[in-house]
Amino acid sequence: MAPKRGNPKIKEHSFQPEGEKPLSKPFTVKLTETMYNEVKGQDNPGKFVRDAIQEKLDKQKNSSNDT
Template identity: 45%
Template sequence: MPNPKGNPQNFEPAQPKGNEPLTDQLSFRVTKEMKEEVKAKDDPPEFCRQAIQEKLDREK
């Protein structure tokens, strides 16, 4: 019978992919189409971080 409280590995924090820890959150509105396209990516959070960083780098 499965554990109703979940798998202990699910409670471990995700490992950051970069050098800096990912401690803050950012929330914004998008169209339904944009959300669906982003969710279809292999790693949606990393895709969004890279897209935002690219835009920030271009504006410097």
């Protein structure tokens, strides 16, 4: 019988998304080099982009509700 390998506590060290909903859908966008460098310079680039998108969606939703 082959020896067991791997980390038996892998779930303790796996990626845990922030918030209630799982982050399961990838989305790719093209950026200028300047935008790319500014985003990559953030402490948490993924969260920065998600927050920016959510902020824009909220603004758009609020402006359509005001009409």
